[in-house]
Structures are given as structure tokens and as C-alpha cells.
Amino acid sequence: MLKISKKADYALMALQHIALVQFGDVTPGRVVNTKEIAEEYNIPLELLAKVLQALSKNGMIESHNGPKGGYLLARNASHITIAQILESIEGPLGLTDCSHEKDGDFCMQREHCNIRTPLLKVQDSIYQLLNSMTLQDMMGGTPLITIQSPSTQGVDR
Amino acid sequence: MLKISKKADYALMALQHIALVQFGDVTPGRVVNTKEIAEEYNIPLELLAKVLQALSKNGMIESHNGPKGGYLLARNASHITIAQILESIEGPLGLTDCSHEKDGDFCMQREHCNIRTPLLKVQDSIYQLLNSMTLQDMMGGTPLITIQSPSTQGVDR
DNA sequence: CTTGAGTCCGACTTATTTGATCGGAGATCA
């Protein structure tokens, strides 16, 4: 239960990858294109493209068009929270359908519903949790490309 | 995002209702049948039946067959957690598909996946949150028996 | 200034999950 979608999964992977390339190792501020990420993680190219578009539209990354184009983090990794990323892809957090209902529309159960209020509390707690964790926190201790000698820069494998 | 299913919703409502009838007001230890709950909250009868069956199978409630039959909480409301209820309906908590993977099966992204570990931490935090909240907590504001001394064990009202 | 590599974007198809329904078997009390 409470599973996040594959798209959200891909978003997290892609952002983490971009962050690593941008801040993690020697290659300085290099842009990352869709194809590179798709191949690295075995993600369907077209689907990943859509995910990255959504992230761009929501201000998580910046896109640069044309040849040698690609994506860049819109701001520092420590200022991008998990909550922001997930909401960019899956829409606002909401345990139940009635989470964001205005006073106008009711669910069929609303009149006798006693679980709405406590569930909203739970939801709020989860949100705070997701919003306190940043992209930076997800880069800790991962031995990815790790040390790459400066002489081999630009040569990715 | 992170929405729980309608069935889980119904489960929470139904359990809360049963708990109220059993502990909350004057009618003492009365059993509650499916129809009563379905009508009270406008839930499709057959669907609610399935939900209650699942709850029964998972030890949340006890079923009593035949005429004048119905459901009863299997134990005190303070010993039934939200996590237990949700897992009875929706299966084990898992943000990603790979949450419960054994070492044998890999997802396509596993080899380069750097987000698994941090996500598992988040997942664990959410679980603790859901597991620390009980059915009793969801009855807040409703005057119920509250304190039950250990000496009255076995006598559930 | 043309061309090709690359992003961008929306519509579309397919697969999976969820919501809801139906029919009958077994249990219990009057």
C-alpha cells in the first residue's frame, strides 16, 4: 500500500543522477540529456522524457534546447525536497479523495464520516516528513562514479 | 499522491463505527451487521462485505454467523493500529516495487539504483507513524470508556 | 542559411489496478 508510481520513481532517480553529475564529481556543471539517463537506468526513453518535462514545468530543473542541450538542477540539491519532487509528478499529497475538497463538494460518506479529521493529521505528518528530506540527503554515502581522475574528464566510461 | 484505496477508507469507517457501538455509548456490546454500516455511510453493501471479510481474516474483527450475527472487534480499540487496518486491506506497506524484494529478484534499475536505501528509511518512518496511531485515537472527542485497568482483562466493556 | 541533433508537447494505445456485482454454500436461531 501507499506505493508511489513508477514515474515518480524515475523522477527521483533522474534528479539524483543530475545532482551527482552537477555537484558530485569532477565534471563541472555538465548538462545531462534524457538519453544518458534512460540508458544508465534502463528507463523507457519517451516515458522519462515526459517525467523530465513535468519536473521542468514545476521548476525542479531547467531545460536547455537544441544540440548539446539537456537538463540542469534549477537550484541547489539541498533546496529540493522529496515532497516537491513527488508532487511535481503525482500531484498534491492526499490520503483520501476528500483531502482537498472545498466546502461545496461532499463525498457520499461525508455526513457521518468521523475519520476525515484524524486522517488529515496523519497526512500532515507524512508531508512534513517528505518535506524535510532533500535531494542532497539522497546522495549520502552512495559510491557511484565516486572518484574519477581529472585527466579522464569528459570520458564517461 | 499516496492515496489509500476506497476499500481501506471503508475499513476505517466501519471499524470506527463498530468500536463506537461496542465501547462508545449506552448500547452494550451489541454486534453490528454489514447492512447497518452500509446504510449509515452509503457504502455499497457487497463491497463492504468483502472489506469486513478481509478484516476478519486478518484478525481485526470477529464474525458471528447466522441470524442476529454480525461483527465484533477482536480486541480493544487501543490495540488496533491504523497500520494493521490498512495492511489488512491493501497488503504490506511499500513505497516502491522493490521494497520487499528478496535478493533474488531485481528490478530493471536495481544495479545503478541509488534511491532504494533512502526511500526505505522514509518508508520506515511512515510505518512507525501509522503504527503508533490506534483506532482509539480516531474516536477522539467521543466520550468513551477510555481507561481500562489491567485487572479487567478479558472483559471488554 | 541550411541542416541535423536534440528537446518539447500532446494525443494515443495498452496493461494493471481498483471498484463494484453476482450466485451459491454454510451456519445459526426461531
Next chain:
DNA sequence: TGATCTCCGATCAAATAAGTCGGACTCAAG
């Protein structure tokens, strides 16, 4: 014994998610 109720498996329909396709726009190199 009969009426009522839970129990349980199978099935259908609707909603959502995953993945695909085709074309328009943008930029840098030749």
C-alpha cells in the same frame, strides 16, 4: 425446517498508470 445472515469465489466494468507515436520547435555546427 425455514428464514436470515455471514462467508467465499468468480466475474464484470471503470479508472488509473505505463508505455508509445508523431510532429513542432530550438539551437549550434557546417
